[in-house]
Amino acid sequence: MSATPKPYFQETIGVDMRPLYKRFLPLLPEGARILDAGCGADRDLRAFRNLGYAAIGFDASPTLVALARQHAGDPVHCLTFQSMTWQATFHGIWACASLLHVPxxxxxxxxxxxSTTLLPGGILYASFKYGSGERAKDGRTFTDLDEAKLACLLIVQPLLAPLEVWTTADRRPDRDHERWLNVLLRKAAPQA
Structure with missing residues (x-):
């Protein structure tokens, strides 16, 4: 994470994500358990809890975790994707603009x-800046994906089947020229 999480927090906390929620939440049962993976400013975690979902979050940035706890008081863990230990716990995972920081x-x-943290039939939402490169900016790694790079990535993930892939403009003011690749994946149920 960059050395400047406070401006990121202020820039993202008020962004209206409801159009993306409308694609993700109807795929989950009422009151579903949601993991906000890379919750950053706590915006989505709070929204899910306010809508009646049992949501918890984590982020790798201790500064963002402290800001999120201070902002909303929600339980937020300081973890990386590599240090998660949940097993078949969540109906849904929200990885909005977080996996893009993984090399x-x-x-x-x-x-x-x-996928191991998802229950069978669970849904994973993820978003990446649209492209095919990998770059560093402000001390952070960015892994961009387009449809072809996503397809290659999913070939080695047999338990995650794509439900929908689409592109959107950035929802932050003055960023509508930036594109995002969005994906909804379903975890396969175990075969009998």
Whole structure:
């Protein structure tokens, strides 16, 4: 995470994400358990809890975790994708603009770890800046994905089947020129 999480917190806390929630939440049971993986400013975690979901979150940035706890008081854990230990716990995982900070070489392992935390039939939402490169900016790694790179990544994730893939503009003011790749994945049920 960059050395400047406070501006990121202020820039993202008020962004209206309801159009994305409308694609994700109807796929979950009422009162579902949701993991906000890389919860950052706590915006989505709070929204899910206010809508009646049992949501918990984690982020790798101790500063963002402290800001999120201070802002809303929700339980937020300081973890990385590699240090998660939940097993078949969640109906849904919300990984909004978080997996994009995982280096490409570790992205498959992070997806595998997330899939183990999902219940069979569970839903994973993830978003990436649209592109095909990997870069560093302000001390953070960015792994961009397009449809082809996503398809290659999912070949080695047999338990995660794509339900929907689409692109959107950035929802932050003055960023509508930036594109995002969004994906909804369903964890396969165990075969009898």
């Amino acid at each position: 490409r070489a570790a992205l498959g392992d992070s997806l595998r770890r997330l």
